[in-house]
Each structure stands twice: as C-alpha cells, then as structure tokens.
Amino acid sequence: MRSRHNRARFLFGGVALYCAWLVSSCASTQLTKVWRDSQYTGGPLKKIAIIIVNKDDLARRMVEDETARSLAGGRTQVLPSYTVVEKLVKDDTTIKNTLLAQGFDGALVGRLVAIVENKTYVPPATYVTLGGPYMGAGPAFGTFGGYYGYAYSVAYDPGYTLVDTRVVVETILYKLPEAKPIWTGTTESMNPNSREELVEKISRLVGKELRSEKLIDAP
Numbered sequence: 001m002r003s004r005h006n007r008a009r010f011l012f013g014g015v016a017l018y019c020a021w022l023v024s025s026c027a028s029t030q031l032t033k034v035w036r037d038s039q040y041t042g043g044p045l046k047k048i049a050i051i052i053v054n055k056d057d058l059a060r061r062m063v064e065d066e067t068a069r070s071l072a073g074g075r076t077q078v079l080p081s082y083t084v085v086e087k088l089v090k091d092d093t094t095i096k097n098t099l100l101a102q103g104f105d106g107a108l109v110g111r112l113v114a115i116v117e118n119k120t121y122v123p124p125a126t127y128v129t130l131g132g133p134y135m136g137a138g139p140a141f142g143t144f145g146g147y148y149g150y151a152y153s154v155a156y157d158p159g160y161t162l163v164d165t166r167v168v169v170e171t172i173l174y175k176l177p178e179a180k181p182i183w184t185g186t187t188e189s190m191n192p193n194s195r196e197e198l199v200e201k202i203s204r205l206v207g208k209e210l211r212s213e214k215l216i217d218a219p
C-alpha cells in the first residue's frame with residue numbers, strides 16, 4: 001500500500017503527538033467557541049502567567065515560552081509560569097498563592113482536549129495515458145519504428161490511505177485572586193505542520209480575541 005501523507009511529531013499537552021497530513025492539504029487553525037464573562041468590567045490585566053497543563057516538563061516549558069513570546073507586546077506583562085512555579089501540582093491554592101506573591105493578577109491556562117484522526121482509503125485504480133500528442137495532418141512520427149514512443153501506456157495505482165488530523169485545544173483566562181474564569185476559547189487545528197506553528201497560530205488567535213475584549217493590553 002502506498003501512503004500519500006507525511007508524518008511529523010510535535011509536543012503539546014503532555015503527550016507525544018504523531019500528526020499526519022496530506023501533502024496537498026493546507027494546515028489551518030480557527031477559533032470555534034468563545035465565552036466571555038459579561039460581569040467582568042475590570043479592564044486589561046497587568047501581569048499574566050501562561051500555564052500549559054503538561055506532565056512533560058520540557059514540553060511545558062517550550063510551549064509556555066512560545067505562547068508568552070507570541071502574546072507579548074503590550075503593557076500587560078506575560079510570563080511563562082515555570083519561571084515562578086517549577087512543577088505543576090494538583091493543589092490549586094498553592095499555585096494561586098505563589099502567583100499572587102509574585103504580583104500576578106491573571107493566569108492563562110491551555111490544555112489539549114482531543115486529537116482526532118480521520119482516515120480515508122482510496123482503492124487501487126488503473127490509468128491509461130497517451131504516449132504523445134497528435135500533431136495534426138500527416139504522421140505523428142517521421143521514421144519507421146518512431147511510432148513506438150507514441151503508444152499508450154498503463155499506470156497502476158495500488159491504493160493508499162489519506163489521513164487528516166484535527167487538534168482541539170482549550171484556553172481559559174482566570175482572574176486572580178478570585179481564580180475565576182473570565183474568558184474561554186476553543187481552537188481546532190487541521191493538519192498542523194509542527195508544534196511551533198500550532199502554538200503560534202493558537203496564540204495569535206487567542207491574543208487577538210483577548211485584546212479585542214480588552215482583557216490584555218494591545219501593543
């Protein structure tokens with residue numbers, strides 16, 4: 001069987017993801033669900049910690065760095081959480097108190113929701129192709145035996161599997177010290193080419209929405 005997709009490996013959400021996509025397909029990311037707390041009127045947050053829910057510490061640091069870098073630019077200070085919380089623990093109170101002690105008034109939490117693979121099998125097929133063009137009036141070849149190169153040929157395709165991968169990520173902005181969610185966004189990415197591209201696209205969409213809602217300061 002011949003496969004007509006490439007494979008790449010990237011990290012997000014604490015697991016190793018094996019992402020497959022078609023050579024001819026285009027990677028895309030879109031914001032599919034958005035919620036904002038209509039009761040919040042406090043204006044842009046001043047200092048936000050980026051928290052990526054990830055059991056792999058190296059992956060967590062890499063994604064937090066990339067997200068913070070993508071969201072930076074305005075007066076809102078955006079920092080990776082690992083700079084103040086070395087290890088993520090299940091005790092939310094400990095994490096919150098650590099952030100408060102460092103002057104954070106917000107936390108942007110990202111988590112992997114799902115990875116969905118859709119596979120389509122294309123069955124074998126036989127194709128007939130012409131060996132050369134028709135030249136108009138007169139013979140298409142000038143010498144005896146020249147016709148051989150203009151005979152039709154048969155091509156056989158043994159079939160292959162097409163794979164599309166959809167990655168769903170949820171991002172939540174919490175207001176501290178209340179630890180109350182004031183914004184939530186869900187993104188869906190089709191056939192991401194790399195971890196860096198995935199994080200950059202999600203961060204750009206999230207940042208645009210947060211600035212539009214005046215939850216973080218615009219550059």
